[in-house]
Amino acid sequence: MIDEASLLPFAGLANGLPSILAQTESLWDWSLDGWIIATGILCSLSGALLGCFLTLRKLSLLGDAISHAILPGIVGAYWISGSADSLSMWLGAVIVAILTVWLTESARHYGKVEENASTGIVFTGLFAIGILMVVRMDRVDLDLACVLYGDIESTPYDLLEWSSVPIPRAFAIALIVFLLNASIIALFWKEWFASSFDTGLAASLGLRPVAMHYLLATLTAMTSVSSFESVGNILIVAMFVVPPSTAFLLTKKLHWMIVVSCLLAIASAVLGHLAAIHVPRWFGFASTSTAAMMTIVSSIFLIVAILIGPRDGILFKIYERWWLSTKILSEDILATLFRDREQGRSPRSSLELQKHLLATPFRFRLALQRLVRLGWVQFERGMVTMTPQGNIEGQNLVRSHRLWEQYLATQTGVTDQRLHTQAESLEHFTSRDMRAALETETQSPQLDPHGSPIPPEGTENVSRNP
Amino acid sequence: MNGWWLDYNLRVVLAGTAMLGAASGMIGVFLLLRRRALIGDAISHATLPGVCVAFCISYALGSHEKSLIGLLLGAAISGTLGALAIVGLRHWTKLKEDAALGIVLSTFFGAGVALLRIIQTLPAANAAGLEGFIYGKTALMIAEDAYVIGIVGLVLCCSVFFLQKELKLLCFDSGYASSQGWPTVWLDLLLMISVVSVVIVGLQAVGLILVIAMLIIPAASARFWTYHLGTMIAIAASMGCISGVLGALASSHFDRLPSGAAIVLTALLFFLLSLAFGKEGGLCWRVRGIYFDEKRVDRSHVLRGIYELLDMKGIGIPVGALQTEEVSANELQQLRTWPTARLSRTIRQLIRDGSVVGDPLGKIALTAKGIRLSRESVRMHRLLELYLLRQAELTGEAVDRGADMIEHSVDDQVLTLLEREFGKIADVPASIHPLNPGASPHDR
Numbered sequence: 001m002i003d004e005a006s007l008l009p010f011a012g013l014a015n016g017l018p019s020i021l022a023q024t025e026s027l028w029d030w031s032l033d034g035w036i037i038a039t040g041i042l043c044s045l046s047g048a049l050l051g052c053f054l055t056l057r058k059l060s061l062l063g064d065a066i067s068h069a070i071l072p073g074i075v076g077a078y079w080i081s082g083s084a085d086s087l088s089m090w091l092g093a094v095i096v097a098i099l100t101v102w103l104t105e106s107a108r109h110y111g112k113v114e115e116n117a118s119t120g121i122v123f124t125g126l127f128a129i130g131i132l133m134v135v136r137m138d139r140v141d142l143d144l145a146c147v148l149y150g151d152i153e154s155t156p157y158d159l160l161e162w163s164s165v166p167i168p169r170a171f172a173i174a175l176i177v178f179l180l181n182a183s184i185i186a187l188f189w190k191e192w193f194a195s196s197f198d199t200g201l202a203a204s205l206g207l208r209p210v211a212m213h214y215l216l217a218t219l220t221a222m223t224s225v226s227s228f229e230s231v232g233n234i235l236i237v238a239m240f241v242v243p244p245s246t247a248f249l250l251t252k253k254l255h256w257m258i259v260v261s262c263l264l265a266i267a268s269a270v271l272g273h274l275a276a277i278h279v280p281r282w283f284g285f286a287s288t289s290t291a292a293m294m295t296i297v298s299s300i301f302l303i304v305a306i307l308i309g310p311r312d313g314i315l316f317k318i319y320e321r322w323w324l325s326t327k328i329l330s331e332d333i334l335a336t337l338f339r340d341r342e343q344g345r346s347p348r349s350s351l352e353l354q355k356h357l358l359a360t361p362f363r364f365r366l367a368l369q370r371l372v373r374l375g376w377v378q379f380e381r382g383m384v385t386m387t388p389q390g391n392i393e394g395q396n397l398v399r400s401h402r403l404w405e406q407y408l409a410t411q412t413g414v415t416d417q418r419l420h421t422q423a424e425s426l427e428h429f430t431s432r433d434m435r436a437a438l439e440t441e442t443q444s445p446q447l448d449p450h451g452s453p454i455p456p457e458g459t460e461n462v463s464r465n466p
Numbered sequence: 467m468n469g470w471w472l473d474y475n476l477r478v479v480l481a482g483t484a485m486l487g488a489a490s491g492m493i494g495v496f497l498l499l500r501r502r503a504l505i506g507d508a509i510s511h512a513t514l515p516g517v518c519v520a521f522c523i524s525y526a527l528g529s530h531e532k533s534l535i536g537l538l539l540g541a542a543i544s545g546t547l548g549a550l551a552i553v554g555l556r557h558w559t560k561l562k563e564d565a566a567l568g569i570v571l572s573t574f575f576g577a578g579v580a581l582l583r584i585i586q587t588l589p590a591a592n593a594a595g596l597e598g599f600i601y602g603k604t605a606l607m608i609a610e611d612a613y614v615i616g617i618v619g620l621v622l623c624c625s626v627f628f629l630q631k632e633l634k635l636l637c638f639d640s641g642y643a644s645s646q647g648w649p650t651v652w653l654d655l656l657l658m659i660s661v662v663s664v665v666i667v668g669l670q671a672v673g674l675i676l677v678i679a680m681l682i683i684p685a686a687s688a689r690f691w692t693y694h695l696g697t698m699i700a701i702a703a704s705m706g707c708i709s710g711v712l713g714a715l716a717s718s719h720f721d722r723l724p725s726g727a728a729i730v731l732t733a734l735l736f737f738l739l740s741l742a743f744g745k746e747g748g749l750c751w752r753v754r755g756i757y758f759d760e761k762r763v764d765r766s767h768v769l770r771g772i773y774e775l776l777d778m779k780g781i782g783i784p785v786g787a788l789q790t791e792e793v794s795a796n797e798l799q800q801l802r803t804w805p806t807a808r809l810s811r812t813i814r815q816l817i818r819d820g821s822v823v824g825d826p827l828g829k830i831a832l833t834a835k836g837i838r839l840s841r842e843s844v845r846m847h848r849l850l851e852l853y854l855l856r857q858a859e860l861t862g863e864a865v866d867r868g869a870d871m872i873e874h875s876v877d878d879q880v881l882t883l884l885e886r887e888f889g890k891i892a893d894v895p896a897s898i899h900p901l902n903p904g905a906s907p908h909d910r
Contacts, residue, residue, distance in 0.1 A: 125730065248565070292583065306555075
């Protein structure tokens with residue numbers, strides 16, 4: 001007997017979408033959640049746009065380095081200006097961010113320090129200085145937790161008046177940063193395109209890859225600094241890395257990669273906010289951080305892409321390999337049947353064949369089913385025999401095998417012991433044209449190196465023209 | 467008198483930070499060589515959800531106190547999961563190393579933040595201390611912590627000692643290692659688990675972010691002193707150890723100096739010193755090398771200039787003569803548009819050297835030594851010009867400029883090959899282009 005109370009946290013899951021939507025009615029407020037989602041979308045769009053170039057240039061961790069390294073910039077600006085005014089802190093942070101990139105590049109260039117290490121040294125060193133400054137400062141009313149984790153939920157409460165329309169400040173900043181990123185990418189598309197893939201070529205074409213590197217770094221710095229109030233300076237790293245990586249797995253062209261990662265960014269912002277409101281409720285807690293849930297949602301997209309991605313998805317690859325090995329097993333069955341007929345042996349039962357080919361029962365059944373479906377094999381009094389069409393296929397397989405043995409023995413000097421194994425794997429990937437070429441190369445032999453006759457090319461004339 | 471070393475508490479802290487520094491320096495060397503310096507970054511961020519889950523579990527079990535062992539266990543588990551995720555992403559997908567690190571870092575940290583936000587809303591939960599993990603609290607280190615760090619350090623030392631050959635192979639040529647049948651994936655995992663253990667014990671001492679620094683900075687500093695792996699490990703471990711001790715001491719002496727930051731800044735100071743003065747690739751040595759090279763190139767150009775001037779005037783330079791005809795420094799300057807100061811400095815050097823006699827600003831002549839050296843220099847230049855003309859199919863100015871650039875880095879072996887290329891040219895070949903300064907490509 002199941003205790004009903006123990007199921008209660010999962011009630012939302014069990015009742016499905018309608019109940020979530022019903023709950024949403026009570027928890028949702030367009031004037032609040034609308035702004036939060038809009039700000040989240042803009043932040044993650046900016047991240048995704050730059051992230052595509054960062055990922056391709058193997059600079060994914062630049063955002064992470066910058067977001068730690070700007071601490072002394074923020075504290076220093078606070079120190080000098082004496083107020084938590086966001087413009088001065090923003091300036092301080094951007095200056096230190098550019099300094100970070102410059103120091104990293106110089107350590108790499110002049111000190112010959114390996115790239116990862118120089119990034120690590122510079123950002124941790126600056127972070128240590130920042131911590132020191134925070135502690136040495138008299139008035140610490142700087143909310144470090146806010147910088148680290150972000151507070152996108154409080155976005156709608158900090159409003160700006162823009163032609164008498166109240167707009168959240170964070171939204172306005174995110175919009176400006178997004179437009180700036182988008183227009184600079186559009187403007188320098190050619191330069192960034194070339195330097196992402198081939199820095200040497202870009203330099204030789206006069207596309208200034210070094211300047212573009214600094215421009216990208218500056219934009220990255222500005223984006224992460226601008227979003228640290230809303231998204232937090234570590235979770236912006238997710239927006240730089242995760243959607244572009246997902247898109248990288250799914251696409252092969254840069255513009256498609258950008259489109260896909262932007263779509264993923266929008267989806268993860270929307271779903272992330274919904275998840276932040278609802279998921280903790282299933283377990284009986286209050287809502288959690290939207291920025292964190294945006295990260296988790298985009299990572300879920302990544303995991304899905306890794307599993308079922310159309311080209312490189314793990315499940316797809318497993319299926320492909322599995323299908324191929326079944327196909328090879330079925331061809332092995334045909335070749336065995338052909339050899340049996342050639343040597344006048346009596347037909348075998350399917351169990352005998354399976355034992356002969358050392359196949360597992362399940363896979364053998366699948367391979368046999370494939371042959372039956374193709375009409376290459378039939379059952380006669382419990383014994384497996386070839387149809388005329390199957391005979392042609394089997395003949396061509398054995399022909400491929402023996403031609404390969406002949407070719408390997410005469411042309412490449414493969415040792416006798418390895419002839420059979422090599423030919424055994426090659427025969428499955430040999431087309432009619434290749435067989436013809438092999439025959440020409442080996443001067444149309446009658447016998448293979450083991451003395452077995454090489455059958456002629458099987459043609460489908462008989463079955464095709466009745 | 468100095469009583470600091472009598473304070474039991476401080477001694478514990480010093481022992482702990484020293485061992486932490488040594489262990490992280492040692493592991494850091496392998497990470498640096500494996501080009502994985504930033505893996506500590508990803509793993510240390512990946513510990514956050516483990517800490518939060520451990521806290522939630524202990525809360526659910528009714529304990530409202532933070533159990534340190536439980537939290538560290540949680541951190542260790544999620545750190546290991548993070549390491550496995552990095553290896554998995556590298557192995558199963560075509561994502562690059564940096565992307566894998568960034569994904570693991572941000573996803574795990576995101577999960578941690580989501581949990582932390584929930585924990586903060588729990589009634590009567592004392593979650594304040596959790597954030598201490600991010601910044602570190604060295605001063606609160608107790609004897610047990612130092613023991614834990616000591617044991618971890620000892621285990622790491624032993625495993626590095628016994629697996630040195632395998633780890634070396636993994637760092638320098640992992641492809642070869644796996645082709646020789648070494649279990650590279652397992653060795654990689656072992657290295658990552660070492661990182662996880664350093665990060666876990668470092669969380670307490672210097673905090674989540676500064677422990678990354680301890681994994682990178684001592685190792686990168688040690689690289690400036692040696693190219694030998696064993697020595698590099700020793701140097702990195704001692705640098706980490708000394709930074710730990712000095713940082714902790716400084717932090718205990720000065721008010722409001724957080725120990726984590728103090729330790730990292732001490733290590734950074736060591737790095738800057740190594741970067742400046744390190745024997746293998748330190749800036750001072752490299753600049754010195756460049757300076758002396760420049761001097762050598764200048765001397766050779768002046769000698770060649772004198773020879774070419776004499777050649778232009780049709781005055782022979784007899785082999786075995788004690789001194790040649792005089793040329794003026796002014797003429798020499800026109801040949802190549804040298805800055806006056808640089809030219810006279812170089813001539814003064816040559817006079818000190820015994821290759822040239824005369825007045826640095828007036829008339830100068832080659833001595834017997836100068837004749838020999840200038841002949842060698844001109845011969846090399848003209849042989850290279852011939853080679854570039856015939857083999858590289860360069861023409862005109864490009865030949866002269868090309869030879870000008872190459873001639874200083876060519877050794878005797880190449881000279882022998884050049885001689886073989888053109889048959890035996892014993893003497894200085896005639897120039898293939900006019901030496902007239904007006905038409906000379908030397909004018910820049």
